[in-house]
Amino acid sequence: MTLTGLTHPDMSWNSNEIMTIAAARSLKNGMICFVGIGIPSTAAILAKSMHAPDIFLIYESGTIDTNPKKLPLSIGDGELANNSLSVVGMPEIFNYWLQPGRVDIGFLGAAQIDKFGNINTTFIGNHYREPKVRLPGAGGATEIAGACKEVVIILKHSERAFVEKLDFITSIGHGDGPQSRHRLGLIGNGPSAVITDLGILQPDPETLELTLVQLHPGITVDQVKRNTGWKLKVAEKLTTTPNPKKIELENVRALIATSSLKPKE
């Protein structure tokens, strides 16, 4: 997990900060949100410190209505348990909260993503039994992706991560297009946005193919295309992410400063 990115020339924030801020802005106050560790968690805590104080955060470790003050290193840190309404076992989290569709939004990371927002967190390579790079696997993500009313995926843009074909589908997005989720009997609506360090992609309303809809300040369409491994479609009405506010930058920096991990360059 990288906590700082390269600073943009002539700008006073870095790529991780803008990505985290954009993700935080996608959360609405009062939502029930299922959060993964890393940048998704940073973004959710940031949202809670600003425009969404009543957001109801659930972590897979069992913490309900979680209100962490600093960044947890792991999904089960005492920081999460000690600042929650209650702590429950995993059967309640997965079977009673997630499975029936009680969660409004799932916040996930990924190692690889394809044009339909399917994600891979299992391995890179040609064969499951002989992976080139073995990744952690599903954890809670597969059922989060299936059952949350919507899913937001947060990851850095690169040609290696945004691929034409996944090496392995760990968690389903929009499958191979319209009706895929319905055929699989999934109750959630799937990915509503992919938020990266360069901009925001959303599924096309008809084809469900991820389309560039928003650029972060100072980023060009060409830059995004170069970092996408499929022929990226661009929305007719392309918007620009509003510049981070001073309070957003102050809060995200204060949060990242509480991490146990030393920032990597």
Add this chain to the structure above:
Amino acid sequence: MSKNLSKFKSLKDAISEYVSDGDMIAIEGFTHLIPFAAAHEIIRQGKTNLTAVRLTPDLVYDQLIGSGCVSKVIFSFVGNPGVGSLHRFKDAYLNDWPKPLEIEEHTHAGLTNRYIAGASGLPFAILRGYSGSDLIKETKNIAFINSPFSDEQILAVAAINPDITIIHAQQADMNGNVMLWGIVGSSKEAIFAAKKVIVTVEEIVDKFQPQFNSIIIPAVLINCVVLQPNGAWPSYASGYYERDNDQYIKWDIISKDRESFQEWLQSEIFAKVSL
């Protein structure tokens, strides 16, 4: 005087009496209350050919795998939480060092429901899970079945019944009942699913004082209680000590190559004796 004095054992005796080569073992505790001391005693006693079940193998299984105790691991998230990879797991799985390692991979929801089925004495549990995931092609012990009451398919996961489950808890009382609080993960289900249960505890108290979100495991479910202060380090025991995040970060370096891992094994495991 305690009714259940015979239930209290030393760690050495508990592991030697209840853990056998070839067992299916579940060492649970989700990030919190991971029974590291018990796992280290398993390494010290050279147990082999274990099938090791755990949602998150974490450092504890990386250490058991690197020591050659494990021939198969059943899991749902294999990483060093917040830090990166488990190098000993990868070396065993990809390079057969020190031994070949078989894997069976699930999701958290799936593996939790395997424990639930085991705990309930049922052949399988059902869930809405794995749909659309390639895991379906690779993972044993899961199958879609038709719902008898509606027009849909639902996933069944086979029960899992470990020969032995080991957990760590904050407290035991004099009768061998156990209380734990904070994050409990799937520990309760792993206990009910198991044929035998060992619990290591931070402290033995006269009488439990209720704590925020505490759960009690009655002594009748437990074969053996071990007093093992600090037994969850470098994970944590809420109310006793915090997670040693630095140790998790250091493990990334210690475990990266075989030599430094073996040095760690000598100095931190074999040079230390369990009472």
